[in-house]
Amino acid sequence: MVKLNVNGKTVDVNADADVPLLWVLREQLGLTGTKYGCGIAQCGACSVHIDGEVQRSCSIPIASLKNTDKIVTIEGLSAKGDHPVQKAWLALDVPQCGYCQSGQIMAAAALLQTTPKPTDADIDAAMTNVCRCGTYQRIRAAVHHAAASNGNQG
Amino acid sequence: MRFVKTATNVSRRRFLISTAAAGGGLALGLYAAWPKNALAETPLAADGSEVGAWVFIRPNDDVVIRIARSEMGQGTLTGLAQLVAEELECDWRKVKAEYPTPGQNLARKRIWGDMSTGGSRGIRGSQEYVRKGGAAAREMLIQAAANEWKVPAAECKAESSVITHLPSGRTTTFGKVAGAAGRLEPPTDIKLKEPRDWKIIGKPLLRLDTADKITGKQVYAIDVKLPGMLNASIMDAPVFGAKVKSYDEAKAKAMPGVRYVVKVGETAVAVVADSWWQANQALKELNIAWEEGPNNKVSSDSVHAHLQDGLDAKDGTFIGNKTGDAPQAIAGAAKTLEAVYFAPFENHFTMEPMNCTALVTADRCEVWGATQNGEGGLAAAAEAAGLSPTQCEFHKLHLGGGFGRRGRQDYTTKAVLIAKQIPGIPIKLIWSREEDMRQCTYRPVGLCKLRAGLDEQGNLVGLQMRVAAPSILASAAPNRLDKDGRDSAAFQGLNPSGGEGRLGYGIPNLLIEHAIRNTHVPVGFWRGVNTNQNAIWLESFIDEIAHAAGKDPLEFRRKLLVNSPKHLAVLNAVADRIAWGTPPPPGLHRGIAQFMGYGSYCAGAAEVAVNEGGKLKVHRLVIAIDSGYAVNPQQVAMQTEGSVAFGLGAMLYQECTVKDGRMVQENLDSYPMMLMEDFPIVEAIVMPSGDFWGGVGEPTISVAAPAVLNAVFAATGKRVRSLPLKNTKLT
Numbered sequence: 001m002v003k004l005n006v007n008g009k010t011v012d013v014n015a016d017a018d019v020p021l022l023w024v025l026r027e028q029l030g031l032t033g034t035k036y037g038c039g040i041a042q043c044g045a046c047s048v049h050i051d052g053e054v055q056r057s058c059s060i061p062i063a064s065l066k067n068t069d070k071i072v073t074i075e076g077l078s079a080k081g082d083h084p085v086q087k088a089w090l091a092l093d094v095p096q097c098g099y100c101q102s103g104q105i106m107a108a109a110a111l112l113q114t115t116p117k118p119t120d121a122d123i124d125a126a127m128t129n130v131c132r133c134g135t136y137q138r139i140r141a142a143v144h145h146a147a148a149s150n151g152n153q154g
Numbered sequence: 155m156r157f158v159k160t161a162t163n164v165s166r167r168r169f170l171i172s173t174a175a176a177g178g179g180l181a182l183g184l185y186a187a188w189p190k191n192a193l194a195e196t197p198l199a200a201d202g203s204e205v206g207a208w209v210f211i212r213p214n215d216d217v218v219i220r221i222a223r224s225e226m227g228q229g230t231l232t233g234l235a236q237l238v239a240e241e242l243e244c245d246w247r248k249v250k251a252e253y254p255t256p257g258q259n260l261a262r263k264r265i266w267g268d269m270s271t272g273g274s275r276g277i278r279g280s281q282e283y284v285r286k287g288g289a290a291a292r293e294m295l296i297q298a299a300a301n302e303w304k305v306p307a308a309e310c311k312a313e314s315s316v317i318t319h320l321p322s323g324r325t326t327t328f329g330k331v332a333g334a335a336g337r338l339e340p341p342t343d344i345k346l347k348e349p350r351d352w353k354i355i356g357k358p359l360l361r362l363d364t365a366d367k368i369t370g371k372q373v374y375a376i377d378v379k380l381p382g383m384l385n386a387s388i389m390d391a392p393v394f395g396a397k398v399k400s401y402d403e404a405k406a407k408a409m410p411g412v413r414y415v416v417k418v419g420e421t422a423v424a425v426v427a428d429s430w431w432q433a434n435q436a437l438k439e440l441n442i443a444w445e446e447g448p449n450n451k452v453s454s455d456s457v458h459a460h461l462q463d464g465l466d467a468k469d470g471t472f473i474g475n476k477t478g479d480a481p482q483a484i485a486g487a488a489k490t491l492e493a494v495y496f497a498p499f500e501n502h503f504t505m506e507p508m509n510c511t512a513l514v515t516a517d518r519c520e521v522w523g524a525t526q527n528g529e530g531g532l533a534a535a536a537e538a539a540g541l542s543p544t545q546c547e548f549h550k551l552h553l554g555g556g557f558g559r560r561g562r563q564d565y566t567t568k569a570v571l572i573a574k575q576i577p578g579i580p581i582k583l584i585w586s587r588e589e590d591m592r593q594c595t596y597r598p599v600g601l602c603k604l605r606a607g608l609d610e611q612g613n614l615v616g617l618q619m620r621v622a623a624p625s626i627l628a629s630a631a632p633n634r635l636d637k638d639g640r641d642s643a644a645f646q647g648l649n650p651s652g653g654e655g656r657l658g659y660g661i662p663n664l665l666i667e668h669a670i671r672n673t674h675v676p677v678g679f680w681r682g683v684n685t686n687q688n689a690i691w692l693e694s695f696i697d698e699i700a701h702a703a704g705k706d707p708l709e710f711r712r713k714l715l716v717n718s719p720k721h722l723a724v725l726n727a728v729a730d731r732i733a734w735g736t737p738p739p740p741g742l743h744r745g746i747a748q749f750m751g752y753g754s755y756c757a758g759a760a761e762v763a764v765n766e767g768g769k770l771k772v773h774r775l776v777i778a779i780d781s782g783y784a785v786n787p788q789q790v791a792m793q794t795e796g797s798v799a800f801g802l803g804a805m806l807y808q809e810c811t812v813k814d815g816r817m818v819q820e821n822l823d824s825y826p827m828m829l830m831e832d833f834p835i836v837e838a839i840v841m842p843s844g845d846f847w848g849g850v851g852e853p854t855i856s857v858a859a860p861a862v863l864n865a866v867f868a869a870t871g872k873r874v875r876s877l878p879l880k881n882t883k884l885t
Contacts, residue, residue, distance in 0.1 A: 015429075016410055019429075019431050020431065023429060023430065023431040026377075027385070027429045027430065027431070028429075030379065031370070032370070032373070032376075032377035032379075033369070033370015033371065033372075034370070035374075035376070035505070035506070035554070036376065036507070036584070036587075037505050037506075037507075037587070038587045038821055038822050039586065039587050039821075040587075040821055040822065040823060042821070042822040042823065043505065043822055043827075045505055073370065074369065074370035075369070075370045075371075081365065081368060081369040086368045086369065089364070089368045090360075090364055090365065090368055093360050093361055093364060093788065093792070094364075094368075095227075095361075095363075095364055095367040095368065096227030096228065096229070096792060096796060097226055097227030097504075097505065097506075097552070097553060097554050097555045097556075098227065098363070098364075098366075098367030098368075098372055098552070098554070099374060099504075099505040099506045099554030099555060100505050101367050101368060102370045105368060123830065124830055124831035125831075127829075127830045128829055128830070128831075129829075129830075130505065130822070130827045130829065131505075131799070132503060132504060132505045132555050132557070132799075132800070132827065133227045133555065133796045133799070134795055134796030134797065134798060134799025134800060134828070134833070135792070135795070135796065136795075136799065136828075136829075136830045136833035137795050137833060137835070137836055138792070138795070139830065140830065
């Protein structure tokens, strides 16, 4: 039994040490917003926050996590889907199939945490998640939109 | 159109769906096929009425529009809802959507028509009957109100879900009369609105399905969870056509969580475990041996030689377009040129790997899946289960990408074949990404030889184009081959006539042929299908001809398009936007291309830079599309943008190669995608000219790659003829 801190709650997880966080989130905790894409930490569909940093959960064995590590998934990013990044995604109609967008949103939220006013180069460097539908242009615009709305809120 | 009047509770609860299990409210959007319990039909409260097949209205005036096609990101769901809502005269803010199931469609004599979603047909293939469905429902609602008021229906009008009796000013709402309306006989004589009167069609409305996609609540097929469900991972023969010889299940069975090891047909083995991770780990310990047969000798080189044979063949080719005598004209030309182009196999790489959940009992089979063809999925499930389709149901869920891959039902078949061996227990089969990449229906590899002849003035007097490639139809839909074996789909965009994909150029002597050279690799429909390669080959070579003739590539094309005004219009639009003929920004170089596919006219213009190290940067792409009507211009623009990532990603980086009969690339480490940093600025020019219905999801993909390739030539003087481009040094 392992204790994890997920979306602000401590949860008991019964899984082998080598099981990646992704599958614990999806299969044991029912948090299916975090997606399986490649399994080798390249596509980013499985992105979550661990202590505020964006991480690819498909390649993090749960044994490497402490119960003090604060894990946040897309379901825990905001209470009502109203994180500035989510609002920007909604306003600009970003998603197409949507499968990668949980990961994109988590990556964008982490970027804005460290870099509140990212340049295009910052976005290029931070947003390395794959979108097969090709929503990159709208993602870029939405990151800027979210950054601007953050500024407006002071 | 005839509507089934009886919107009975039975039919209703069959496909309507408690959303509670999906993890929360589906506030904005979609009622996914999601029963609380697999076999228990969950009757919802009697909370509304069907008014004709396409519309269901709740007492609170919510309008639920039935969507027969599949939403895989292309926006069809929103566009189809707009078409129905336009005629229905309902309040768009109260529109929701749901998928009827293929089983319901079967039971109701295909009342929702074709459920397949491919070939960019979702909107254009159903626009007329769904608009009629909306109009019929409107007339029934008006009639119900008129009956209640005892006034002539002609004195009543519907607008924004409110019905008004014009002489008296009395009003009621759709929700109040829907019950009575649903019991009326639908009208048979339906007149549709004129396009000039449209208020919802043609508007850049936001999608209906976004809210749940930004909170993680959207349920994709891979997210299905049923009581008692087990999870499966599968390994199919990596050499296509091979069979399972033996495997060692003892070690796998001893691993944590593993419940079953099952053979799946003759070609695959699956492990079923409590969790998918456990199943997939155990799968790696099966040590499967294969009877590979002669296919294990196939390599990319042997495929290439096979295609080369097709280029050189004296006969046995199929003709796609022929005018005059091209070989003779070229033989007598003042100047001739010849080039051979190559494009590799490609994988769809949908972000959501293939998966399907199945529950089979002695007399019933239910599956939950993401498919581009609900009825095909139902048929595949029935066949695999050995049951009648009437004993089966396919619950359609959102697709995490389709791009043609999910038009094939192999993953549904496999899931049912596994679940059949474990009756009564729902089994979710997920293909690992590696399995997904090994078991695709690949975009066909191909070689193309082109020859041209110019007269003394640099006019094109003859053009020959010979494609040697596997036939998609022969592999994926042999019943659609012509009687003589010709694959008409091979000539997308190159046809002499017709509204689907006509070659715009007027060339006095022309010969376009297809030498079918099939391999053991299954090929299939990949976003844009053969327009991808055909446009790269033709539009690169037209550029070569223009340069050989000493003419500007735009002016050369314009002259050849004088009798093709719609082709010419999109070409002119991108040329104007990118200011063709003026000097590009410092360091940038331009290329241009045009092509027609899926009933729509497209053109692209690119600006690229190539640095001293030979690194290419695509800065900007301007792409124009004339799809006749644009039901939602914002969605058309989004499809245009997205197609760039799909088409350019393949052209720049991606190739599936063959070694020892199997596909070499199994994941992103060897099959990279276009990422944010490489994505250019894309300017979509949506320019619907009216009076026809062209497709949107695929056509623009064709022009992105050749526009960039032509710009690369402008930048470097190098003509890249073998793809992907990464294999060519640009220094």
